Amino acid sequence: xxxxxxxxxxxxxxxxxxxxxxxxxxxxxxxxxxxxxxxxxxxxxxxxxxxxxxxxxxxxxxxxxxxxxxxxxxxxxxxxxxxxxxxxxxxxxxxxxxxxxxxxxxxxxxxxxxxxxxxxxxxxxxxxxxxxxxxxxxxxxxxxxxxxxxxxxxxxxxxxxxxxxxxxxxxxxxxxxxxxxxxxxxxxxxxxxxxxxxxxxxxxxxxxxxxxxxxxxxxxxxxxxxxxxxxxxxxxxxxxxxxxxxxxxx
Ligand code: BTN
Numbered sequence: 714x715x716x717x718x719x720x721x722x723x724x725x726x727x728x729x730x731x732x733x734x735x736x737x738x739x740x741x742x743x744x745x746x747x748x749x750x751x752x753x754x755x756x757x758x759x760x761x762x763x764x765x766x767x768x769x770x771x772x773x774x775x776x777x778x779x780x781x782x783x784x785x786x787x788x789x790x791x792x793x794x795x796x797x798x799x800x801x802x803x804x805x806x807x808x809x810x811x812x813x814x815x816x817x818x819x820x821x822x823x824x825x826x827x828x829x830x831x832x833x834x835x836x837x838x839x840x841x842x843x844x845x846x847x848x849x850x851x852x853x854x855x856x857x858x859x860x861x862x863x864x865x866x867x868x869x870x871x872x873x874x875x876x877x878x879x880x881x882x883x884x885x886x887x888x889x890x891x892x893x894x895x896x897x898x899x900x901x902x903x904x905x906x907x908x909x910x911x912x913x914x915x916x917x918x919x920x921x922x923x924x925x926x927x928x929x930x931x932x933x934x935x936x937x938x939x940x941x942x943x944x945x946x947x948x949x950x951x952x953x954x955x956x957x958x959x960x961x962x963x
Contacts, residue, residue, distance in 0.1 A: 794892050
């Protein structure tokens with residue numbers, strides 16, 4: 714795999730920290746203070762990294778890229794669009810066959826490469842904090858075992874890449890800004906075909922779980938609003954959100 718460097722720059726420049734509680738807390742403060750959109754905070758280590766459903770998110774030091782930023786415009790499908798922007802950039806910069814597990818996990822060969830946590834805050838001006846944990850570098854062998862034990866993987870596993878965080882963040886932020894503008898003017902329908910092309914969920918038998926419900930079925934299609942249509946034993950069912958999506962091996 715090669716890391717095809719493209720020199721693009723993006724303002725505002727991200728701020729880098731050695732150790733923080735959670736980069737998403739820094740982005741939340743930026744949102745409360747009305748800082749410019751895409752103000753971004755990146756850290757080598759998080760002592761209180763958080764994931765979805767209240768889970769802890771471990772950051773593997775310099776092997777992973779943990780960053781959060783604030784945006785003021787978005788919708789229910791912001792996580793979908795963020796994941797697609799990441800896929801576009803990773804595919805532009807590398808040859809890794811990265812896909813999207815609905816709604817917004819990035820996977821390679823079914824293993825999790827990246828987690829995205831989008832939180833909405835209702836301050837005077839409502840804002841979103843997008844937190845991204847992306848395994849990017851070549852991990853030491855013991856860390857690799859830790860990662861694979863929990864079903865994870867890293868871009869660095871596929872080749873000797875050593876991208877700079879600045880270059881990656883510049884390319885991603887530029888792509889995301891364009892995509893958020895399109896989301897706000899046209900809606901998710903503008904992304905639907907490409908999202909479906911990179912989907913790791915469509916065309917598979919899956920189980921979608923929420924806190925109260927479990928639905929099994931064949932992931933038939935994606936709607937214009939980003940939800941998933943499952944073909945179940947009782948007919949078609951639209952899934953708007955799920956805590957986990959498990960693939961059912963036949
Ligand atoms: C998930 O559970 O899949 C989402 C994980 C999101 C982790 C990132 S790392 C950067 C940012 N800071 C946090 O505390 N969480 C997010």
